Amino acid sequence: GAGVSQSPRYKVAKRGQDVALRCDPISGHVSLFWYQQALGQGPEFLTYFQNEAQLDKSGLPSDRFFAERPEGSVSTLKIQRTQQEDSAVYLCASSLTGLTGANVLTFGAGSRLTVL
Amino acid sequence: AQTVTQSQPEMSVQEAETVTLSCTYDTSESDYYLFWYKQPPSRQMILVIRQEAYKQQNATENRFSVNFQKAAKSFSLKISDSQLGDAAMYFCAYRTKSGNTPLVFGKGTRLSVIA
Numbered sequence: 001g002a003g004v005s006q007s008p009r010y011k012v013a014k015r016g017q018d019v020a021l022r023c024d025p026i027s028g029h030v031s032l033f034w035y036q037q038a039l040g041q042g043p044e045f046l047t048y049f050q051n052e053a054q055l056d057k058s059g060l061p062s063d064r065f066f067a068e069r070p071e072g073s074v075s076t077l078k079i080q081r082t083q084q085e086d087s088a089v090y091l092c093a094s095s096l097t098g099l100t101g102a103n104v105l106t107f108g109a110g111s112r113l114t115v116l
Numbered sequence: 117a118q119t120v121t122q123s124q125p126e127m128s129v130q131e132a133e134t135v136t137l138s139c140t141y142d143t144s145e146s147d148y149y150l151f152w153y154k155q156p157p158s159r160q161m162i163l164v165i166r167q168e169a170y171k172q173q174n175a176t177e178n179r180f181s182v183n184f185q186k187a188a189k190s191f192s193l194k195i196s197d198s199q200l201g202d203a204a205m206y207f208c209a210y211r212t213k214s215g216n217t218p219l220v221f222g223k224g225t226r227l228s229v230i231a
Contacts, residue, residue: 033218042120042207042221043161056218089159105219107153107161 002026004108006092012114013082021077021111025094032075033105034067035091043091049075082115089113118143120210122222129198130230136183137193137225139208145169147213150184150191155205155224164206167191169213195227203229 005024013019025032031050035043036059045059051072060067064083069075079086089112093105119142129135141150152164167175167184174182179199183192195202208222 035221040223042122042223043219045218045220048218059218091159091161093161104163104166105161110159112159 004092004094004106006090006108006111008111009109010112010114012116014116015084016081017115018078018080019082019113021079021090021113023075023077023092023094023108025073025075025092026096026106027073029094029096029106030072031095031097032069033093033095034075034077035093036061037089037091037110039088046077046090079113082113084115087113087115118145118210118212118217118220120208120220120222122208122225124225125223126226126228128228128230129195129202131198131200133198134194134196135198135227137195137206137208137227139191139193139222141189141191141208141210143189143210143212145212145214149211149213150182151209151211151219152180152182152191152193153207153209153221154202155207157204161207165193198229200229200231203227 007022034046037043047067048056049069064080066078089110091110093107121140148169150167154162154164165177179196181194205224207224209219211219
């Protein structure tokens with residue numbers, strides 16, 4: 001597609017509920033990133049894929065967070081047993097090639113998760 | 117670990133005036149990239165300008181320019197002839213040139229433009 005598409009745009013979950021956030025990157029983009037942005041803060045790195053391989057998941061805050069990109073295009077970020085501290089905007093970004101070089105990230109509009 | 121610091125949580129500027137947003141960073145690397153991103157209320161991060169550390173010349177993009185001081189590890193953004201549409205959160209970001217490291221962002225500066 002023309003841009004990075006994320007869905008849902010807004011999600012309200014009850015504490016303990018599982019959620020799944022979807023990212024559809026720009027067609028042909030090799031790299032895909034997930035960031036978490038708490039209210040009033042800058043984005044914090046969660047995880048990175050190159051094609052279907054998850055090369056870095058050092059930013060995932062707990063084992064309740066899981067991401068996948070099985071066919072090297074669409075990615076899903078899953079949060080199990082959501083907690084109130086998971087409330088944030090989850091941003092997805094993609095780039096044409098890998099992390100080397102000044103590859104510009106194109107961001108989606110994010111999914112705002114509110115956990116009650 | 118690399119860190120990015122934006123010391124101005126909020127700034128305001130009169131329409132048509134010039135404003136400078138500050139950013140400092142900490143790194144032991146010699147070659148890296150620096151970026152300024154704009155995030156309007158729609159939440160979409162938009163790249164404003166980027167700078168390669170080995171380039172002496174400051175990057176410019178129309179009304180946007182940077183003052184890159186490598187020794188001081190400073191990377192400020194100047195917006196000239198400010199427009200109402202410039203109102204947004206602005207994030208400074210850093211990435212090393214080597215290795216598999218993601219973008220590291222500062223906490224952001226909220227810019228208001230006064231008509």
